[in-house]
Amino acid sequence: MPLNVYNTLTRRKEPFEPIHPGKVGIYVCGPTVYGHSHLGHAKSYVGFDAIIRWLEFSGYAVNYVQNITDVGHLTDDADEGEDKVTKEARRRGLHPMAIAETYTRSYLDDMDAMNIRRPDVMPRATGHIPEQIACVQTLLDKGHAYEVNGAVYFDVSSFSRYGRLSRRIVEDMDAGARVEVNPDKKHPSDFALWKRAEEGHIMRWSSPWSVGYPGWHVECSVMSQKYLGETFDIHGGGIENQFPHHECEIAQGECATGKPFCRYWLHNNMCTINGQKMGKSLGNFVLLKELFYTGHDLLEKTFEPVVVKHFVLTSNYGAPLDFSNDALKAAESGSYKLRDAARELSRAALSGSPKPRAEKIRTALEDIEKRFTDAMNEDFNTAAALAVLFDLAKQSGAWISEGAGQEDLLAADTLMQRLTGDALGLKWPSPLGGDAESSNQDDLIRLLADLRDQARKNKDFALSDQIRDRLASMGVQLRDTPDGTKW
RNA sequence: GGCGGCGUACCCAAGUGGACUAAGGGGACGGAUUGCAAAUCCGUUAUACAUGGGUUCGAAUCCCAUCGCCGCCUCCA
Numbered sequence: 001m002p003l004n005v006y007n008t009l010t011r012r013k014e015p016f017e018p019i020h021p022g023k024v025g026i027y028v029c030g031p032t033v034y035g036h037s038h039l040g041h042a043k044s045y046v047g048f049d050a051i052i053r054w055l056e057f058s059g060y061a062v063n064y065v066q067n068i069t070d071v072g073h074l075t076d077d078a079d080e081g082e083d084k085v086t087k088e089a090r091r092r093g094l095h096p097m098a099i100a101e102t103y104t105r106s107y108l109d110d111m112d113a114m115n116i117r118r119p120d121v122m123p124r125a126t127g128h129i130p131e132q133i134a135c136v137q138t139l140l141d142k143g144h145a146y147e148v149n150g151a152v153y154f155d156v157s158s159f160s161r162y163g164r165l166s167r168r169i170v171e172d173m174d175a176g177a178r179v180e181v182n183p184d185k186k187h188p189s190d191f192a193l194w195k196r197a198e199e200g201h202i203m204r205w206s207s208p209w210s211v212g213y214p215g216w217h218v219e220c221s222v223m224s225q226k227y228l229g230e231t232f233d234i235h236g237g238g239i240e241n242q243f244p245h246h247e248c249e250i251a252q253g254e255c256a257t258g259k260p261f262c263r264y265w266l267h268n269n270m271c272t273i274n275g276q277k278m279g280k281s282l283g284n285f286v287l288l289k290e291l292f293y294t295g296h297d298l299l300e301k302t303f304e305p306v307v308v309k310h311f312v313l314t315s316n317y318g319a320p321l322d323f324s325n326d327a328l329k330a331a332e333s334g335s336y337k338l339r340d341a342a343r344e345l346s347r348a349a350l351s352g353s354p355k356p357r358a359e360k361i362r363t364a365l366e367d368i369e370k371r372f373t374d375a376m377n378e379d380f381n382t383a384a385a386l387a388v389l390f391d392l393a394k395q396s397g398a399w400i401s402e403g404a405g406q407e408d409l410l411a412a413d414t415l416m417q418r419l420t421g422d423a424l425g426l427k428w429p430s431p432l433g434g435d436a437e438s439s440n441q442d443d444l445i446r447l448l449a450d451l452r453d454q455a456r457k458n459k460d461f462a463l464s465d466q467i468r469d470r471l472a473s474m475g476v477q478l479r480d481t482p483d484g485t486k487w
Numbered sequence: 488g489g490c491g492g493c494g495u496a497c498c499c500a501a502g503u504g505g506a507c508u509a510a511g512g513g514g515a516c517g518g519a520u521u522g523c524a525a526a527u528c529c530g531u532u533a534u535a536c537a538u539g540g541g542u543u544c545g546a547a548u549c550c551c552a553u554c555g556c557c558g559c560c561u562c563c564a
Binding site for chain 1: 489490491492493498499500501502510511512513514520521522523524525526527528556557558559560561562563564
């Protein structure tokens, strides 16, 4: 079955066909680095991680570009004109570039913790000012933009397809519903390509029009086309940016080159917390570092990054997702169950007995892989794919207890690793941290487990429980099974 | 006010016209196993898909209305 993706441009699922066979160029809107990453970032980038990984798993050579926005954002609708990076810089008495650097690293730390594949290119807006100026100049030259007092605006009336992505009709929109209309603009829908810097604005560059800074939308058009070509395969981003940001990207990109901008638009949906929109003023704003490490008032406990990733994958990237303590706890139990089954399988595969392969297991594994593949090929249905993994976990447990041969167990183990580790990027840390395989941790635990078993045989349950409890406090869970003690 | 999306069991959630007698995870309950745990295994847990109409031989899936929730509505989120 071929890969089908839901394309916002056409509002339907369609077969995915890359421009160049075997290769995929994908651009995903990255974060604005003025603060630590929050739940919304986890939802968004876990979703796109699954997409990137699945494209690679399917054999495509993927070129993944994700920008870092380090200039040019309003603080909020009510707050006139100051950019968020600059505001944070002033608050902390640092240069804006130090703020951008700090939070770029913070973002990458959080994403790495969830084992999210890093982009191949992470271009920064401030590192592409000349390219943005060139793009603005091209748009002026082609009659798609006009200059007023050192600012340059895109002329929406010059691009008839404006509004096609978000299905909006320019005339029908209630201009000024949220923000005062700028009197310099010919039409309220026109948007800024370049702005003149006011007195005291730190982030400023020379341009043919003024000393100023670029409009937000232009960076994405320029950087995506620079690294992926004038027309590329996939553009991803949050659904809240569908309008106006993505609409503007298309307008700029297509007017500058005269070519289609991007073929498939994939939009990630939003998340809520306890059913409510997350907002700083609502007091329900949860940072990933709080979720992972330090805790938050709305949550009973912290959750491992892999658990958070698992939770996000239980719903579709295009559907909204509600974070709550209960939902995260459920995902945690599920994630650990899958983790333990996978570990059990790896261990069993190492010590399995030599036997000819069983047809039953061979066909079962083929069936698992097919169902998983079908699920992911249907617009990256990670929830259905996870269900298949739970089935593999259940079946492999039965094979182990039936005494399946080593070859079969190795085949099952390999499939489990490929689907959990490669396709979904679920990576559970080893119990004591570090790399369990390369140390003698396992041997030490074995030693303690053996000593405990001797104590149990002697009915010295005080000692055996003490060993179990102390290992548990270090993160090692001992379990007595009919086949001996495991962890 | 306009546009778009969503509403599936106690919770999360997949499924978008017939293979649905509605995945999967969590939780709960019963049983097996067990020194106790934990884990595992077996079984039970939606005649039902927000509500009300309609289309169809057939609808969770399509149409209309209502209710609820979410996002966007213009410029530098």
